[in-house]
Amino acid sequence: MQPTESDLTALARWDTPALSNALRRTESGADGQGYTDGSIHRVVGATMVGTAVTATMRAREPGDDAVPVAELHRAILAVEGPVVVVVQDLDEVPGAGAFLGEVNGTLLSALGIAGFVTNGRVRDEPDLRGTGYAVHASGLCVARAHMRLTGVGGPVRVAGLDVAPGDLLHGDGHGVLRIPPGAAGALPGLAEEVRAEEQEIVAWARSADFTHEGLLALRRVRH
Numbered sequence: 001m002q003p004t005e006s007d008l009t010a011l012a013r014w015d016t017p018a019l020s021n022a023l024r025r026t027e028s029g030a031d032g033q034g035y036t037d038g039s040i041h042r043v044v045g046a047t048m049v050g051t052a053v054t055a056t057m058r059a060r061e062p063g064d065d066a067v068p069v070a071e072l073h074r075a076i077l078a079v080e081g082p083v084v085v086v087v088q089d090l091d092e093v094p095g096a097g098a099f100l101g102e103v104n105g106t107l108l109s110a111l112g113i114a115g116f117v118t119n120g121r122v123r124d125e126p127d128l129r130g131t132g133y134a135v136h137a138s139g140l141c142v143a144r145a146h147m148r149l150t151g152v153g154g155p156v157r158v159a160g161l162d163v164a165p166g167d168l169l170h171g172d173g174h175g176v177l178r179i180p181p182g183a184a185g186a187l188p189g190l191a192e193e194v195r196a197e198e199q200e201i202v203a204w205a206r207s208a209d210f211t212h213e214g215l216l217a218l219r220r221v222r223h
Helices: 005-012 016-023 069-077 102-110 187-205 212-217
Strands: 041-044 048-058 083-089 115-118 134-137 148-152 156-158 161-163 168-172 175-179
Touching (some): 005 048, 005 187, 016 168, 016 175, 069 102, 069 148, 083 168, 115 168, 134 168, 161 175
Parallel strands (some): 048 083, 115 134
Antiparallel strands (some): 041 134, 048 148, 048 168
16 A cells, blocks of 8 residues: 555654654564664755665776666656655775765756665765755765666665665654555554653653652563
């Protein structure tokens, strides 16, 4: 079941930890979740939600395996709704050169994407701030080097997160979370339930009713 526009709007109001907590109450549970491992961070932008369009790249050494960037643009245009572009840098040590900078960043902005995620690096940070979408990467770099796309549309792995074309992704300053198929509509309501339970504990801990004995009597703090 594809998420509706209202589903995406509702998800965008939540942070990734809250949605991860909500996923614990679905079939995915604690062990079935996919999310980035902290080796990348948000460089610019705000919360993003969108459908994954994937690609791979190399930059450290020259090669004749380049795929036209128009293939990536075509894949983005084929998706209804917001898109998150996910690019895996296949070099043994990623980050020698950047795909995303002023020019490619502006072209992706013209296509209206919601976000860009890579295990590599990006450049032209001031220009990226004006694109209007979120960028998650391992950091910044100076050069383009021998950058070229080597594939569009296959499965990729970025910062420990396996992503396939069509996956629903949510990202903020904590990282990027994959939303399982069919879960998008239920997560905001589940997140509300978890948040209400959390706030009961927080309010009690800040109140005059708080006691050490009461704390030790708690079975456990769930989240």
